[in-house]
Amino acid sequence: MSHSTRLIRQTLTIARRDFQATVFTPTFLLFLFAPFLFMGLSGLIGGLGAASIAERGTRNLRIVAVASPADRNVLIAADRNLRALFSEREAPPTLELRAATGDPEAIARNNFKRDDVQVVAVLYGPLEHATVLHAPIGTRSSRYLAGLAEQALRIRSGGAAPLATVRQVEMREGATVPIGRDEGGFAAVFALFFLTLLLAGQVVSSMAEERSNKVIEVLAAAVPLEAVFLGKLIGMFGVALLFVTFWGVVAVNVASLLPGEIGAAVSGMTPAIGAPTFALLFLAYFTMAYMLLGAVFLGVGAQASTPREIQMLSLPITIFQVAMFGLASAAAAQPDGIAATVAAIFPFSSPFAMAGRAASEPGLWPHLLAIGWQLCWVALTVTLGARAFRRGVLQSAGPRWRMPFTRAR
Incomplete structure (x- = not known):
């Protein structure tokens, strides 16, 4: 068995372990239904942002x-x-x-x-x-x-x-009515922000738990630490996909039960790029956003050794996510402005901004370019996150970096 094949098998084994340890527990049901409790706060945040979008849409x-x-x-x-x-x-x-x-x-x-x-x-x-x-x-x-x-x-x-x-x-048939695209752009940005805020941060708490009970050291002794890092990232992404699938099915069925006028307004929010293509792009951007943020959080979380340190890390992590949401929301409100360009180029806000663009503007080639750009940053972020993970877990990763022309101590 080649080294690459062995590494892939070990990574998938860690991913399956983390997925089963998270999903097959009674507390996962509380996590799955947590959005019911989160709806009030989400509606308030969404309403404030949607007000500016609605004004522009009018x-x-x-x-x-x-x-x-x-x-x-x-x-x-x-x-x-x-x-x-x-x-x-x-x-x-x-x-x-x-x-x-x-x-x-x-x-x-x-x-x-x-x-x-x-x-x-x-x-x-x-x-x-x-x-x-x-x-x-x-x-x-x-x-x-x-x-x-x-x-x-x-x-x-x-x-x-x-x-x-x-x-x-x-008008019901025979023509595509592009109503509500600005609102749809903000809805896409908010949905992606909501999902990453709720799901990407889970890898930090998972890391803290396993560092405190010494499980990481046991895993690191059995398989390469890079396999542990990637396996945990993939396993938690599987949990996130299960969450998204469940709530996606719920949302589709609830939308079909809405009253006539509300249902008409929701159905009028047709993505400019087309519903099937938008669904695929939204999944791709969710994957990019989760991998980018998840790799950062896992690498940062490995540096914390106590629950107190994890709690201190939660605030800057949340602020960073909200900042990316704010930048992408500004891009959705002014798709031709400089904020839209900055949000599309900056890697951690790019998935949010481009998801909003898919809902409000036609054209496929910008998304192909954006996904390629984000994939490069995913590879870079995962690589740097794995190195930070190794240094944080084992407290050793070879010689530490030092300034040139200085003597090692």
Whole structure:
């Protein structure tokens, strides 16, 4: 048996040991259902961050009128008159006018596929018998466009026009409606932060327990310490995958039971890159984030020898995770800003930022580049973490590093 094969078998043996020691215990059920207790705090944090995302999302909403050149001026005047009746907070989305060149219905449906803004309702056809297409969350905007058509007719005829007959149709099939992508980007960032905050820190407590009861020294005497490090990291990642799978199934089933309006709003949060591709990318970014943070935590945790030291390490670890969440949230709020670039490049925030980008922007190649970049940092972090692990556990890793041109003591 070659050395590499033996190392892989020893690593997988340690991983299976840690996985079974964690999962096949009664306390794991408490850990699995802990999010029920965490929901209140998570909702508060998520609500504060989502407020800024929602404000930006409202600015990106649009209503569109596909109109002939003869109707443009009266629609502009009617919109100005009706909009004056609303406060700034309650005003409908900004109106855009599109020329009716070709099939008006096709033009109306294509507006829902735009990536620059989020169109919630489109008016097309003659004002006397117009049609309004609207997204599930665009019912209020649809009623506004119906009133706009009637007001435009009155302006055109000097105030004596008959009521307009407007048909309102909800968009459900036949077009992809990119509603809620900004909200979806923040939701992806928050979900990844929640999972890593809850799961990645477990490796530190696991390390502290086994250092205190001398299990690490026994394992180090039986197998190479690198195999112990990688095995513990892979084993705890298996626990994390089990947790994610369980709550993923719960989330899918709960979403199917939501009331109509809430369900429509949730279903409207369609990832820009597509649901199947987004699911694969989210899993990839969760893996990258867990391996990056887990390797750091395991290497740092190996330096602590007492529960008191572990408790002191918990605060900087949590602060670091929250800082990465804040940077990625800023990137989700301003995807074209400098914060988005910094968050995508910095390795420990890159998985969070790119998960949000997958939900809010199309395009696959940036994600392939980002995953390759993160893989390089995973390899580097695991290597450095294993060395820190060796030095922290055995208190010996060969000669210590010293400044050049100094004598060894």
